[in-house]
Amino acid sequence: MAPNLVHLVFLLLALITPLILFLLGRSRGSHRLPPGPRPLPVIGNLHQLNTLVPHRKLLSLSRIYGPIMQLRLGLVPTVVVSSPRAAESFLKTHDVAFSSRPRLEVLEVLPYRDRSTVFSPVNGYWRQMRRFCVTNLVNKDWGMLRRETFRNVMERIADAVAAKGGVGATVDVSEVLRGGFEDMACRMVFGCWGEREGVDIGTIVHEYLMIAAKMNTSDYLPFLRPFDVLGLAKRAKKINETFDQVIESIIRQHDQNNLAEQEEGDFIRSLLTLLGQAVPGSNSRQARVIDRESIKAVLLDMILGSFESTWAVVEWAMSELMRNPRVMECLQGELQTIVGMSRMVEESDLRYLDYLEMVVKETFRLYPPGPLLVPHEAAEDTVVEGGYFIQKGTRVFINVWAIGRDHEVWKENPEEFYPERFIGSRVDVKGCNFELIPFGAGRRICPGMNVGLTSIKLALAQFVHCFDWKLPTGMSPADLDMTEEVSLTLTRASHLRLVPSYRLLA
């Protein structure tokens, strides 16, 4: 678009926005809106979130304006929730009203956009597909796969150590973790390894998460949609074509074989048995029957959900253990006592590893993989905690990252990695204690929570039990770079590189 036209559009909006807002304000009657920073014409508070780490900026704003804070991002009213009590009001007391999802622009270019369960409103289609995934994927017994995956990962590390004569090999822990978890996710969801037709599925997933996480101007200033200002729609189209080719080839492979001879645990084959089934309560935008697009959408949902969120937690936990040798020593001591030094950790050991449990909770508190959850949207006008009025259509961010640092809750030095804070505490991560909700809570709580948690615990236990770890020569714990990168997932910006040595008896 010619620059003059863009200026004209902005000028017009600058003139009419106050009027629209005035009219919207009148229709709220006497209700009280949450406090928040004053928005600018047209862009609202978008300029305040122009950062790579919006959860941090939102925390500092909430310290000024309170745990329920109203912003205007472009034309979209947005509420940010930053305390356990406020989160409970949105995700439990008014769960029905806030379980919807906004329609993001990048989704519009996906051919199966209306079939995604992650971005579907709460309806019959969402319920049916989510239930199906829980029964046929998430609740399956993945013990053997996990055992094999982490045994392979440990062997790869041992090979690296052996190649250097037993000492001094530097291992890219981030890369090893990512590889192991991605292969495991691909085998669970697709029944194949993470590379397909020369395409690395992990790279596709990362690109999707990066695109979905960008503060896309067109989502907030819808009149800019035709111009794809940040080029995100173009990127989404491209990555989608690649994903579609990969997923078609995987489905065809499962399709060619006889469906009657269904192998136990083959998720795609189970999904294919749904083809043509009617969807209860489907709306006009979604499928009335389950079709091939629905199957692809669900596969994309599951692979997006299960990739980065898992390995990122182990990566952060290992980083904190390197910065806190005392905690590492306690954890290794527990493993030595409970598991012994002559074998690797088994899944059946996990229930006895209380200190490991606390280390994992502490990692989730400081590094929740989804720092703002997936955005929710108000499906109806609602009055929440504190008597604040939340208008239908308001976008809702739950700042889980800020809740994990709430001074009112985590009184003893919230910034410190201190697993012992959970001794004698009943707080867990499963969505009932709103001070720690890395998986969300309520209707939209992560369906992959149990499988994710077990994989994380087993991976971390193996890393710490099978090897001793040092920082590369010349580096002290304080030198470790802890800079964050946010796609939809909070990961380390730089790879974690460490030097392992054998720990278990041969």
Ligand code: HEM
């Ligand atoms: C440590 C591992 C994981 C973490 C921390 C995590 C976290 C989350 C979070 C925060 C949400 C959004 C909740 C909300 O909007 O309120 C979510 C949703 C979701 N997760 Fe996970 N997740 C993990 C593992 C998994 C796995 C292994 C799968 C699949 C097997 C999965 C599949 C999904 C799906 C499909 C949704 C969308 C649910 C919906 O909108 O109804 N996640 N997850």
